[in-house]
Amino acid sequence: MDRGKTSFDCSSRANNFIDSRNNKIYMDLKDIIREHALHFLPAKSLFRFQGVCRDWKLWISTPFFAHNQSLSFHTFSGIFLQSPGNPPSFVSIDPKSCGMPDPTLKFLPEPVDIRSSSNGLLCCQGCDGDKAYYICNPVTKQWKKIPKPIGDHGPDPAVVLIFEPSLLNFVANYKLICAFPSADFDNAIEFEIYSSIEGSWKISGEIFFANRKLMPKSGIHVNGVVYWQVKHSRIVAFDLKKDRAQLIHGFYGVKGLLGEVDGKLCSAYVNSHSIMVNVLSNVYSNTMQMNSNARTWEEKDRIHLDNSEFGEFAVGQAIVVFVGGNVVLVQAGRTILSHDTKNKETTVLCSAAENGTRCVSYVNSLIYI
Template sequence: MKELWFASNEIPIDVLSRLPTKTLLGLKCVSKEWHHLISDRSFIRVQLKKTQPVSGFFFQQRFQWCNDDIESISYIPVKMEGARVQSTVLNFLPEGVVILAASNGLICCRSCFSSPHPVIYVCNPSNKELVCLQWPTPNKHDSLALAFDPFRDPVDVSTNFEVVRVHQTLTGMEDSWFSFDIYSSKTGTWRRSKEICQCDHNLFKNKGISIGWVLYWLTDGDQVLMFDLEEELSWLVRVPILATEFNSIPEMCIGESEGQLHYVLISEDGLQLWVLEDYLESKWALKYFIALNDMEEENSELVCNIQQRVASRMTIDMIPWMDPLAFKDGLLLIRVSAKIFLYYFETRKMEELCSLSVLGSNSMFSPIVLPYSMSLVPLGPAIG
């Protein structure tokens, strides 16, 4: 590659690396030299060390009563001043997909099952690069998680990641267990882990959270499924409060902040945020609590009568009035009735982002929602 015109001067690199990823993507057009710098893997490694805030959330509808895939995917920017929900962010992919996981700027998704030959994609929406992974035994009910740590395997050398497929096996005796298939970008191959996890519950909200090389999935049975990629060990972590302790049916989701697993719970008692301290003992610490009446008083121009409406949900088939969709770095994407809000735990304020009508007619029923932080990370061609 042509030698960079300011390679001997660290000041421009230090200054540019402090800028947000979105700004840097625009600066690529300034000149060939700036394009070379911002695309250089060594520069990207430096820029990744700066904290990358959540830039938005991917949102995909799901049907309530059938298993067909819905191809349309919306992107909801966090900063909505003058911005709109976008529907073409993933149009660079060669076919319609279902999004399933995100990690450090990369997205993992699979073909919609209208495709005759379903595959798995790992892509970077910011630079529109992708890797296509062959899927030996496609199953639309399997869940995928993506593990990508640009500091464990330096991104200035190559972009290495692993994809974990979780498969649930059911027996006639009503017993079930999860098995784990692992794809490594280093080898370009899949392999079956020897680890299995006996569990009588289903994965809930169908997305995996990666924290370093540990993956988590929420289940519908008061447990979180954990899989340690390095040790290839699985574990069931009990949630901090069982659903049976409430008079009405609570809603929950999991997410990551400051390198720790967090559990968000909404019930008639209020909004709670728990952090996992010890997975072996299922030890959680309550990090945040606010009563729904206080939440309403502090955001009275946006919501009303939420405590009564949340408490009125008494059966599973009732659509919850408030539904926590995704959590990342102190930000909670939450549906309240027919609108999508962002709740800032630090300031206790809500911001209205959009209405469900913008996201599609099936956006009410357990959508797939992924927090996303923009990244410059490049992806090479698929191996093998």
Template structure:
């Protein structure tokens, strides 16, 4: 017997002697239809808009997607960030318009008399503020569910520094959430206190903790591991955890004038401009920064050559095809030469979130999300409103968002009666 025959024989013998558990798994896989495998294991990883379209495939798929248990699992599943809420884009700007958009980019379903500002977002739950109404509300843009929230007793002006914390584990069946608002203790003091709102209590409370946070940037708020974080203009990041009541203050690991914080995999990260590239760090268990990804050059973030379809050739080809009735082949791409943008003040780092570590960069109207592990780029251009043709968005006001089907618990506002259905007396109000 040759060496090859002996190897094959050993392999067959090992297969026959497989454990009973492995054999049962083989029988289960063979017996389960592919449609059931997709319904149970694949649908939960799709964006909400894509999953909604698949409800028409089969009644069992529609029932699964409409289930509250599916919504909880969908919010807990790891996924990339979907896009950003931008004031100049008229609302939500997704990286994938076809599959990861929201029904109302401007959040028109919200009870606001004018444009709303998204203050922060976590696992699909967004905290919004209406300046005209001076009102807060929490919503899920993908499902258009919303709940009113009373304004905090004290806050920063003109934009409240609020971070929404959402528990995306499989045990949050109600969709409970918490809001943390950072407020300066006194004008010009540089010390900040924290107010906490929970959907279960329906009221704000002042935390005992106080932190030095001079120059706190209200729009930089991000949730990471149950802690609300903000960046400051003096090179620090300040975090507060309602669960532990602890405050953390960390220093920027590089140039404090060129950095941004974000959340990846439930942990705080930061991106720092380093020469002609970007370095990415992760906050370690000991409270210090550690390298999270390889250094990314500007050539990777903003490549010189961009592949684009030849628009004029496509239009001409379609016209010729209609006249002759022949099928037209796809137009060949053309290479468009673009000037390499140097990583100076014209290129800005933005916040980020998601299961994967994606660095977000704004260059003019080019908005790029770069996956630091797979080196994959996603790009979208920031549109300009008609009245802003000559004006570019400077990245001052924005909120990063990830679409999910997360449930949203209605906030029981303190002091308001709760209607409870009684079989004998109908609806009974309890204080």
């Protein structure tokens, strides 16, 4: 009897030890997910995960977590669509995981036009009064009004927002740069830069004499350089560090679009039944010796288009409205298709886009302003 009782006690203690070990494993796994996985998710998913437990809710709500998420999550999440005179709307690449509470941006003090976006932040411009610039995060509804610029940016400013999350900065430090026609010199372009650190605008000493008309909605920032398309298949590039501008040749097609792929400037355009994606390889190719094999652009990808995907519209009527990362968006009529260059899949992102609608890409971030 004593031996049986001893055996039972040992078995009971062993089971209790195993249960204790299992509980510890479960707790450790929960902590691992919280500490090392959550910040790789988009904002909408994180708001849903706040309901898992009180610990996760408090953790996701901290500025430290929002900072880590802005550093870790840079995935294309969807596009803002805005036609002239109408409020914006948002189309998510995955409605279950990416979204926002107020896609029309009614939390801002006045109706706005979206001008640019960068890693979760939007640059908007008021439609009335002095047409002020606003920087906002549409997920958190935080916003700031930017001081009035020094130069005249015109009715459709070629402004580009630059926000690059930094490990050392818990609050977003960003810049706005606008290329605008010079008031002092004919056929010249000047550049004005706003810094959130300094809280003021500064006009660059660089004056670019090119006799070229900028395409305001074409601006993009890649690795410290801002690029704008100009007419006659050219690109104006402004280097922020060198404070210098130059003209880049060889950009293909009036319907081409600038973007970023693998950390390089790229151009994408529809050619016959394909989307051509080229990357900038040598900005000095036009100064190379004769018969040099150096080329300004190199082909990165060629995506075949099927007429059946566009319904009543022919492939030749399609235009590229976004290219970045692994995503290319193409519009024909009211239909916008999304093509993933990695898995080679094409899906319908939106079937109700109006003519003249502007598309602005967005990343679903929790970043604090």
